[in-house]
Amino acid sequence: MxxxxxxxxxxxxxxxxxxxxxxxxxxxxxxxxxxxxxxxxxxxxxxxxxxxxxxxxxxxxxxxxxxxxxxxxxxxxxxxxxxxxxxxxxxxxxxxxxxxxxxxxxxxxxxxxxxxxVPISKPRVSVPSSAVLELADNFTLSCFHDNGTKPLYTWLKGGKTLANDSRILLSPDHRVLTISKVTMTDDDVYICLVENPISSGRSTPFKLTVYRKQKDKYSL
Structure with a gap:
C-alpha cells in the first residue's frame, strides 16, 4: 500500500x-x-x-x-x-x-x-576557378569539412548572409552555392560558415574576381 x-x-x-x-x-x-x-x-x-x-x-x-x-x-x-x-x-x-x-x-x-x-573541423571552399567573365559564366562554390555532425551551412558575401534569389541558388543543405550569369556585383569575398550544436567553423575567405566583358570592337 x-x-x-x-x-x-x-x-x-x-x-x-x-x-x-x-x-x-x-x-x-x-x-x-x-x-x-x-x-x-x-x-x-x-x-x-x-x-x-x-x-x-x-x-x-x-x-x-x-x-x-x-x-x-x-x-x-x-x-x-x-x-x-x-x-x-x-x-x-x-x-x-x-x-x-x-x-x-x-x-x-x-x-x-x-x-x-563531433565538433566541426575548419571548412574549406572548393571552386573551379578564382576568376570568371561577367555575364558569360555561372559559378559554383562548394563547402567541405572533414569532421562534424549535424552541420548547418551558411554562405557569407562581404560579411552578409546569402539567400536564394533570381541568380543565387543554394543546394537543399546549403553546402553548394551557385551564381548564375555572374555580374560585377559578384566580385567580392565569400566565406562558408558551418555550425552544429557544440561548435562552428569558418573557411578561409575566398576572393572571386569578375572580369568585365569587353564590347565587340566592331559594334556601333
Whole structure:
C-alpha cells in the first residue's frame, strides 16, 4: 500500500537538454527531496522503442553489472545525477530517471534529452576557378569539412548572409552555392560558415574576381 503523497519523492532538474561532445563527459544533473533518511533507489533508462536500462543504484552504489557498452563510463551520485564519460554517438537520446526510497513511497520521475556531436573541423571552399567573365559564366562554390555532425551551412558575401534569389541558388543543405550569369556585383569575398550544436567553423575567405566583358570592337 502506498504511503501518504506527502512522502513522495520529488525530483527537480535545472536542465532539460544537454549538448554533449563526442569523447567528453556529460552530467545529467538532478536533485531529489524526500522525508525519508534512507538512501534512494535510482534507475536511469535510455528511452527507445524498447527502453535500455543504463544503471540501477542504491544511492551512489551501482547494483549488478553494467552493460558492456556502459562499462567504466557510468557514475551515479548521491543526489541521483548520472555522469556518462567518453561519450559515444549512440549515447544520444532521451534519458529517464526514477528515484524511490522504499516500495511504499511514490516514485519521482524526470527526463533529460542528450545530444552528442563531433565538433566541426575548419571548412574549406572548393571552386573551379578564382576568376570568371561577367555575364558569360555561372559559378559554383562548394563547402567541405572533414569532421562534424549535424552541420548547418551558411554562405557569407562581404560579411552578409546569402539567400536564394533570381541568380543565387543554394543546394537543399546549403553546402553548394551557385551564381548564375555572374555580374560585377559578384566580385567580392565569400566565406562558408558551418555550425552544429557544440561548435562552428569558418573557411578561409575566398576572393572571386569578375572580369568585365569587353564590347565587340566592331559594334556601333
Amino acid at each position: 502506498l504511503s501518504d503523497p506527502t512522502e513522495a519523492v520529488n525530483i527537480t532538474s535545472h536542465i532539460q537538454h544537454i549538448h554533449g561532445t563526442y569523447g567528453h563527459s556529460a552530467l545529467l544533473s538532478v536533485q531529489y527531496r524526500s522525508s525519508s533518511s534512507d538512501k534512494p533507489v535510482v534507475k536511469w533508462q535510455l528511452k527507445r522503442e524498447k527502453p535500455i536500462t543504463v544503471v540501477q543504484s542504491v544511492g551512489a552504489d551501482i547494483i549488478g553489472n553494467l552493460r558492456a557498452d556502459y562499462k567504466d563510463r557510468i557514475q551515479v551520485f548521491e543526489n541521483g545525477s548520472l555522469l556518462i564519460s567518453n561519450l559515444l554517438l549512440s549515447d544520444e537520446g532521451t534519458y529517464g530517471v526514477e528515484v524511490s526510497i522504499t516500495d511504499d513511497t511514490f516514485t519521482g520521475e524526470k527526463t533529460i534529452n542528450l545530444t552528442v556531436d
